Amino acid sequence: MDVSQDGLQTLATVLRAGTFEAAAARLHVTPSAISQRIKAMEHSVGRVLVQRTKPVRATRDGEVLLRLAEQWELLATEARLELTGVTSDGAHDDQPLVHLPIAANADSLATWLLPALARFHHGHPAAVEVIRDDESRNADHLRTGEVLGAISSVPDRIRGCRMQMLGVMRYIPVATPDYLARWMPDGPTEAALARAPMVQYDRSDNLQREVLRMLSPAPADPPAVYIPASTEYHRAVEYGMGWGAVPRVQIADALDAGRLVTFTERRVDVPLYWQYWKLASPLLSALTESIVEAAAEFLGAADQS
Numbered sequence: 001m002d003v004s005q006d007g008l009q010t011l012a013t014v015l016r017a018g019t020f021e022a023a024a025a026r027l028h029v030t031p032s033a034i035s036q037r038i039k040a041m042e043h044s045v046g047r048v049l050v051q052r053t054k055p056v057r058a059t060r061d062g063e064v065l066l067r068l069a070e071q072w073e074l075l076a077t078e079a080r081l082e083l084t085g086v087t088s089d090g091a092h093d094d095q096p097l098v099h100l101p102i103a104a105n106a107d108s109l110a111t112w113l114l115p116a117l118a119r120f121h122h123g124h125p126a127a128v129e130v131i132r133d134d135e136s137r138n139a140d141h142l143r144t145g146e147v148l149g150a151i152s153s154v155p156d157r158i159r160g161c162r163m164q165m166l167g168v169m170r171y172i173p174v175a176t177p178d179y180l181a182r183w184m185p186d187g188p189t190e191a192a193l194a195r196a197p198m199v200q201y202d203r204s205d206n207l208q209r210e211v212l213r214m215l216s217p218a219p220a221d222p223p224a225v226y227i228p229a230s231t232e233y234h235r236a237v238e239y240g241m242g243w244g245a246v247p248r249v250q251i252a253d254a255l256d257a258g259r260l261v262t263f264t265e266r267r268v269d270v271p272l273y274w275q276y277w278k279l280a281s282p283l284l285s286a287l288t289e290s291i292v293e294a295a296a297e298f299l300g301a302a303d304q305s
Contacts, residue, residue: 008069067145093117103150105135110230116294149276167299173245197242
């Protein structure tokens with residue numbers, strides 16, 4: 001099997017651009033040349049690498065080579081910076097920044113992750129791209145090669161990656177006193193939970209459904225208010241639009257002030273893991289260190305609350 005650097009670059013560009021034509025424009029060649037390069041790679045490895053759809057999608061074999069392309073690009077960029085005198089722990093304004101895509105869940109981004117990324121940015125020649133998705137699905141972005149690291153609640157090890165436990169994010173079911181007086185005057189009974197509005201992040205928000213199942217043994221399908229942003233989600237709960245399970249750190253002030261109250265002793269602890277490429281990359285190592293340190297500080301405290 002012969003995989004060339006040009007072939008890997010072409011494959012990565014096609015998958016990023018979405019079409020052969022867009023990839024050709026980025027690489028300043030013809031669409032026919034792009035097609036020939038992809039066919040040559042597929043002939044070399046004996047596998048179909050892309051689905052000729054719009055947008056173009058990688059097959060499972062294509063995902064393997066896409067990861068290789070991304071890893072090669074990161075290592076090549078770091079080597080170029082080192083050769084020009086720029087180390088991974090020093091930012092130079094006149095040098096291009098290394099692109100580091102990661103996947104993270106919205107609640108981590110809204111609480112502890114952003115300060116960690118900011119500290120990393122201040123000391124390294126990198127530009128982090130955060131792909132926001134549910135913690136139960138973030139590993140898929142890593143598996144396809146779209147990102148080099150992911151914060152995930154799924155402990156399944158991905159081939160070619162390392163995994164480190166970050167800690168536990170605790171979610172507390174809360175609502176406003178007025179909301180509870182109106183919708184749950186007798187507490188979270190089965191009848192009340194079946195009709196009381198519940199705030200959900202989106203239609204894939206399994207955490208709120210898990211809390212509902214914990215509170216009500218009988219199947220319940222209450223009205224749902226969808227607020228697809230972490231900060232705005234807990235504000236919607238604080239505005240009395242519904243009840244919801246919110247990270248303790250986001251609502252500490254509201255709980256202390258009495259604007260929100262708990263209505264059950266049930267809690268949901270979501271374990272979080274950092275999975276990342278097995279790669280001798282100084283930048284990736286520094287990013288991992290920053291994420292792990294921030295998580296240890298925040299998630300350790302949240303787990304004890």
